[in-house]
Amino acid sequence: MISHKLLGTREWFAIHHTDCGMLLFTNNDMRNLLASSLKTATLNQSGWRDSGEGPGSTEGNYMNWLIFSDNSKSVVEDVMRITHRPPVPDPFRFTAISRKLVEVPECQNGW
Numbered sequence: 356m357i358s359h360k361l362l363g364t365r366e367w368f369a370i371h372h373t374d375c376g377m378l379l380f381t382n383n384d385m386r387n388l389l390a391s392s393l394k395t396a397t398l399n400q401s402g403w404r405d406s407g408e409g410p411g412s413t414e415g416n417y418m419n420w421l422i423f424s425d426n427s428k429s430v431v432e433d434v435m436r437i438t439h440r441p442p443v444p445d446p447f448r449f450t451a452i453s454r455k456l457v458e459v460p461e462c463q464n465g466w
Contacts, residue, residue, distance in 0.1 A: 369433040371426050382420050389415035 358364040384403050388396045389412050391405040398404070423429040 367437050369430050369437065371430050371433075373426070375426060377420075377422050378424060378426065380420075381422060382418075385418075385420050385422075386415040389413075 379398065380403060388403055388405045391407050391411045392409050393411060394406045394408060396403050396405045423432075
């Protein structure tokens with residue numbers, strides 16, 4: 356919406372990637388891990404594990420981490436959100452991409 360309002364954007368893309376880390380945890384997982392400590396957690400066969408070496412923070416309790424459990428369904432939800440909200444004017448163009456994205460080696464330098 357910022358891009359449309361300030362720059363006149365009329366075209367949107369909804370792109371999700373495979374093996375997204377957002378599929379690997381729940382809001383409660385994140386809240387509990389943050390409450391335990393602010394150090395990086397690890398994932399093993401039994402789930403997420405935190406070092407427990409506090410201090411942690413309860414601020415995660417006030418966050419919606421926007422997790423999802425189905426990548427394809429999440430793309431559909433994003434498209435619906437973009438196309439059915441009042442801030443998006445008609446006419447607009449939405450492009451669905453079903454092919455792989457290609458890395459541009461020239462962009463690697465300096466990033």
